[in-house]
Amino acid sequence: MMAVRKRSENCGPKSSKVSFPIAMATPRLLYSTVLARSFHSCRSKVSQKWNCMHRIKYSTAVAVEPPLDSYASLSAGNKIRGYTILKVVPVSELNLVSVLLSHDETNAKHLHIARNDKNNAFGVSFRTTPMDDTGVPHILEHIALCGSTKYPVRDPFFKMINRSLSTFMNAMTASDWTLYPFSSQNKKDFTNLMSVYLDAAFNPLLQERDFRQEGWRLEHKDHNDPSSPIIYKGVVFNEMKGVFSSQHAIFQEAVQNNLLPSHTYGVCSGGLPLAIPDLTWQALREFHSNHYHPVTPDHLDIIENSVLKHYNKLEQDTSVPLQPRWAEPRRVKVSCRHNEMLPDSNKQTTVAVSYLLTDVTDVYESSVLSLISSLLVNSETAPFYHSLIESNLGSGFAPVCGYENSTRDTWFSVGLEGIAEGSVEQVLNIIDETFKKVANEGFPQERVDALLSQIELSTKHQTSNFGLSLMMSLNTMWNHDADPTVGLQVNEIISRFKKEMAANPQYLQEYVKKYFIENTHKLTVEMSPDEHYEEKQQELEAAKLKSMVDRLTAADREEIFTQGKVLAKAQMEEEDLSCLPTILKTDLDTVGVKTRVDTTTLDGVEVQLCEQPTNEVVYFNLLTDMADLPSHLKPFVPLFCSVATKMGAGGLDYKQQSQRIARYTGGLSLSHHISSSPSDLDMVLQAIHLQSFCLKENITPMFELWADIFNKIRLEDVGRLSMLLKMGVADLVNSVSHSGHQYAMRHSASNLSEANRLKEVLSGVTQISFLKTLSENDNQDRIASYLKDIAQHVLNKNSLNLFGVISGALSMLSLVQ
Template identity: 30%
Template sequence: MSFKKLRTRDIPAMQAQVQEYEHEGTGARHIHLATDDAEMVFLVAFPTVPDVSDGRAHILEHLALCGSARYPVRDPFFSMLRRSTAHFMNAMTYSDKTVYPFASTDRADFFNLLDVYLDAAFFPNLDYLDFRQEGWRHAFEGDKLVYQGIVFNEMKGAFADPVRALDGGIAAHLLKGTTYEVESGGDPLEIPSLTHEALKQFHASHYHPSQAVFMTAGGVDPLAVQRQIEERVLSRLSGRAPRMLPQLAPAWTAPQAVDVAIPANEHGVQIAWLLGESTDPLPLYEAQLLEAGLLSNAASPLTRAMESAGFGRPSAMNGADAGGRQIVFHLGMEGLTAEQVADARQRIWSALEGTARDGVPHAVLQATLRDLRFHQREISGGRTPHLLRRLLRAIPFEMYAGDIMHGFDSEDVLAELEQRIADPAYFKGLAQRLLDNPTRLDITVVPDADYFPKRKQIEDERLAALQASMSEAEKQRIMDESAALQERQRRVVNNDVLPRIKPQDVHALPRPAHALPQAEDGVIAVSIPSNGISYARVSYDVSGFEEAAWPWLQLYVDVVGELGMGDKSYEEADAWRQDRVPFFDVSLQAVQAQQGDDRLHLHIDFYAKGLREQNGDIAEVLSETIRTARFDELERLSFLIDSMVEDTRNNLADEGDSYARLAATAPLSPVRAFENRVKGAAALPFYAGLQTQIESEEGLAEIAGQLARLHQRIIGSQRLVLTAGVEDDAPALAAMLELPAATAPAGKPVMPPAPGLANAGLHITAQVNHCFAAWPVPGMAHPDAPALAVLGEILTNQVLHQALREEGGAYGGQAGYSPSAGTFVMMSYRDPRLAATYADFARALEWIRGAELKQENIEEAIICVIQDLDKPRTPYADVMYALDQQRQGVTEDMRRRYREGVLSCDAARLKAVAAAWLDGKPHSRAAFIGNAAQDVAGLEIVDLKALAE
């Protein structure tokens, strides 16, 4: 039996065709998105619907990638990361499904990976010791019994997010009786209840062809993919069973109320409604219309009600959540005191009642439908390939028994909604239905300062009780298992069974960067195949601004788009921009010169994009914002600053890895020094000081005056206008811009002072650590740069992955070279250890000094570097890459020499650069420390909370 084509649909807006297939024997589904892209994308997805929070779906995702029938090596997934030129490989566990995707531009590589992925998903070994490594295990640290395991520690880190805690608490009540009630990733307090046998049974019931959805996209032949699926999987697994579906939560006859505790400093209020199914496009888009009408801009009724309260701020969860089978709609406020909770709830409810009575402007709803069409047409960039992003957006329609075509094209529904929103009563009715919906959960969010200590106490008490009851034989069994696991982890692996791409198989020359035309009168206009999307960016050179102005520049970009302009209040300005363009942003960009003295180039970018029919609107939004921005709305400014500060304080633990990374690298690199000054731990006192200033009218007025003066200084700086679009749109769009003339000469890029090396332990109570060590090294123009890049990969592949992740239990650990920053870093992420991790960093350098480096391992490291160099870029991202390279001073000749150096790297070169730049050389250390009572390896403790207050 074979796959049968069921339907096709052309989607002109995407320049694509959707093809739907079903396997006649098993019912396995294959959806192909045919495009002209050179990129080829594959995924296989399974419904995973656990009814317990022991993390079985998540641990199975990890374990499936640890060896299979055809590829019985210990770690084929991570091995293929260095034997493939794929620019994306991953696996993801969602609340109700598990997805295994990859993307490559090389046909041989694509089918190599397809073979490995199919065998991993359908025929994994599910080895017992791998289960203990990836999931959880008992171990002894000295004479104390502890838990270890990669997923166990990953989820300890994930639980640091207050929003995750709130979301889980809401789901446990609103979606009770469904898979969404439990923590699919695994609650660390529940993970140790999972047995190896239960995990194997979960695989057998969920990972069968009758449950599988295969999806492909791009320039790959779907029939060739099907032949490989049939040969490798369907010829060996038969049978057909109904698709497992997440349960539907029942409707209520009356609202319910509950308290939810989260790891935060403030109270909050949240109201959550259960709406229709997310695969029904009408309720799905109605929920998005509801979100837009109530919340989309500062003039929206619910946003206005919450932001003008004089206390608190809108919740980070507000809006429609269509991530599960049923849509959940959220309205809430955070940043409250206990006394303000009732007032906040009443304020939300009254605003919702007012909206049901008065409605919202028709233009808001029109803009929402326009934006939905825009996102369907846009070729978007980012870390996830754009074709894969399209598949991931569509897959719920397939997984929840909806119509997959609606996952790619709902123009018929959008056209129907165009008609409905013309009647003002339509949106009023949506708001009234929300008011009348009895399936509503009223949540009081309670801050719990002891959230982490209480969880640790539960864990410690369980372990202590277990240890006290253990026989000597049981203790010996744990030690024997630990020894057996370590022996397995350290066993030399023969990866010859795995396919691989070798350095001689890749292009010897780099793909040329987009050839930007010379700027004419400060304008670069570029024609690109953008599928009818236009882009405009006005970039002001602020490189000469003094270091004291840096945090003010960051504050400026964070608030200028949230304030008024000209004769428009902030509410009117926000609504006006939303009415005209689907995307507007102001950002602060920093790049470090790759030649000369490493000076820092800074730019403030005003950026908008939209459909080509909106070119006049794009130009007007940018021009008016730049020319007429105002900073006299003091109450609004106070609200914005207070919200920023409180959000930062509540997320110190969740952002700990970023703070540690910047603290370690700031002394070594101008660009990292800048980032630390505006976004890292060094920025915390600045924002704390701002919060103190806004408590007085004089202080607030001084902040407003400083921003107003800064604005004039910015828009008087030298600028570059960059526009891009189809055909002749770009020059026409540039000509529409009306911008003030530059009044200042070009500023000379600054060179930040280099402080002493870091040795900081940034502490706030949490359950994991993040460890960093950083060395100053030369940039891309230096002859040693290519070998430094390869060295980072070989240290990761041969030492740190095993030491930090497999043996140490950290979720991630690696070494890496950043030519754009001139740093070489070793790091660990969500790490239960600290001192032992720094010892492993030192051991990695000892290893490179004495190891006999195998040619195969060097070639694998080379391929890892090439993967990053050869990642495909969207047409607009290609333009921005070229501009970024130009600003760094990176020439095509430099890129060619760098690639040649990577491809020709050998053992002698690797040892030489390690000795020259790393081994025994001074370096910075910084870690985020969740528990200050542990051995902190000589780091000087810095209280993050104190910095932020």
């Protein structure tokens, strides 16, 4: 389960995503009980529920056995099992039909997506709008998963893991919604999980014991020793302390809270550690009754019988109003802890400027602003990459950067992290001047064309988790009562955009002037480390704890001791899990799916070609052997993989290379690949994995880009190399606070096998330490020399041991050759 806040679209060349209606924005913060999320969820880089029927929404993406043509018989106004069809919208570019329905009795809304996709997905979404920092929606998400009326066992989600064939199970809390999604390819399993999810969402037990376990409690440090100190405990309490140990989390929270201060976005939905102990069990139960109520998907009869027939329409306004606009810009300064892992202790200040933009329910306006955001910050050819990143004032873009469409009002941020405190005003001047330059000069047409090509490719590129991605991308706009089917119609949005561009050559420049240069709802946030930050936070927590403990009576203390022992005992008790549904052997498919792979050899290299209905997209994968790479070069492999497509190649400098990659492909990437044989742990495959994809019509330029990298890679620009190294180190260091458990597991396993040792060297804390030392080393020429040696070893035909192309036509073999 996870608490999530959607994050602004990633800045810079590491992401080519556009926050289009169906293009997922990257989650900003994920807090989750299962994984490690960064906002407000159970354990987990976006949850809210509604308590009125017309606010509760169920969204589904389900594989359909009847052909999509059969949905043509449905039309608005038709009645189905207590529902009225509001809209039927075929979307040819996504190969689906969307059906929007309303439940007659409760006004609950349901979106059904019909598509020939075996991976069925289902989700229940609630609008959850907290008005304080106690983290009530986040804690509620945790507790809802601690047992329900029909399934009264601890953590039924976790218990279902070994009873299910699910391809995804979790829950997540964002700033203003909570979502309970799952997916499965097995029909019986899908029905089982739907039953568990619906009962958890609408009939949770919400026991006080679970509130104390998942939220917060006072308890003796040693629950068996009444003389030990009384301290704060609780899953979410400790989770959020971990979240806000991150400089990024502090900065992101400060930006949203101060840019949108008038309503729910002015508070932390995940919960601030110092505010969480103010939440009571009674307040949590009231929040559930006011925000958790139903809506619907396919399987209408299941939802009607198990949920909706027990509810009446509930008229309670949980809508989020638009943020009142400011007449003057504002400025805020916040503090954070000092990060001793960063290379330069004197450059740990972050500054960003944020602009409030438009209503997220205005799909076209939001889409245009998303496009402009991508043109401003994404790729090495973006104006802010040139003016900010290449200034070498900082280590990278600020953690909040790009277009943010996960709130009612969308917004844009841009700035730098890893700068000297004295450079703040210089950065702010650069931001202002860059906007003025763009407003005067506009964007090169080739960049606009490349971005539109990326959108076309992303529409055709459909992954195995298509339903879940669709659910997440539509959830915010639907949460605010927009028509979700509008967000599916990408071609219509692009068509209108092209017409506007053709009619007005100043179209994008006018947007830049309106929303950035003339926009007075502008917030500047500056964050600098305070060497006493941790100490001050500990003092505030200690003072709050002392205030609560000092008020305890002798009876209170006895009750705390007793409750601690009861909770500890309950956590260790074995449970009867027979009430949980499971799948039987008869529910399994008896015939496996066979995929034909044609294998041949070209000049001594094994080539695999797989014919699949890829929607005119070609996928390329290649493994190049690095087992014989000298040991002193192997720690440099992650750096080599990171920079190999960002330094230029052949006749292209790095900017020209970036532009061609964006124009013709979905990106070129390299990564190390380490795996051991299941029968012999000492037999380890050591390789570099190269991958890319493109539209069928662009396969030639895609392979030309790879050919240049193989034959004429440029690694001599030590200035460029140094900048990329520093940016990479900053990203890795900042990942430790939210992925610390993964680094710890990798490090602890490093002595168990050769494969694990290599994984630690290449992607563990050992690698972070190694790169940090490199970034502090002035001998960049030596580093460049080592990278050239790696290129000579791995970027040649003799190192290739597997080459794969997945396409719609085997006739591509000649192109591959």
